[in-house]
Amino acid sequence: MNTISKRMFIQTMVLAASAIAALPVMAGGDVAAGKALYEGKGACTTCHGNKGEGDGPAAAALNPKPANFAKGDFRLDTDGDGKPGTDMDLANVIRQGAGKYGGNPAMPAHADLSEAEVADLIAYVRSLKQ
Numbered sequence: 001m002n003t004i005s006k007r008m009f010i011q012t013m014v015l016a017a018s019a020i021a022a023l024p025v026m027a028g029g030d031v032a033a034g035k036a037l038y039e040g041k042g043a044c045t046t047c048h049g050n051k052g053e054g055d056g057p058a059a060a061a062l063n064p065k066p067a068n069f070a071k072g073d074f075r076l077d078t079d080g081d082g083k084p085g086t087d088m089d090l091a092n093v094i095r096q097g098a099g100k101y102g103g104n105p106a107m108p109a110h111a112d113l114s115e116a117e118v119a120d121l122i123a124y125v126r127s128l129k130q
């Protein structure tokens with residue numbers, strides 16, 4: 001590689017790194033911490049069930065049903081990028097609730113969760129896929 005192409009390579013890498021840093025969802029959530037939130041403070045089990053199969057005690061009364069995380073099929077495209085179920089979509093639904101995005105308003109907003117907690121929950125929800 002000559003000096004110019006080396007420099008271009010470095011510039012491209014710096015740009016790529018800043019694009020990643022600009023993502024509004026924190027990467028690298030902690031699965032164990034997410035599990036504790038899911039079963040504790042987040043009370044996600046009430047609707048989504050212990051294994052995330054969408055069969056918690058409150059699920060029977062809900063339509064659309066709570067998402068089944070064991071199947072990992074997400075339907076809400078919160079940022080309109082044509083791809084439902086990205087980390088951004090899950091973060092938006094967890095933070096703001098599903099009603100804001102045309103989903104079931106029974107899926108509540110969780111404004112009290114920190115960015116790190118949202119990332120931990122996403123990591124745990126994804127780990128439930130079978």
Ligand code: HEC
Nearest residue numbers: 042043044047064065066067074075076098103104106107
């Ligand atoms: C009171 C019931 C209830 C609770 C509590 C609840 N959810 Fe939900 N959740 C739902 C329902 C209902 C849907 C389905 C929304 C839809 O598809 O219209 C849903 C959907 C979702 C989705 C998928 C959205 C999609 O694109 O398909 C995610 C992710 C999610 N919930 C995460 C969580 C997490 C994490 C928690 C705990 C912090 C939680 N939910 C707590 C009822 C609940």
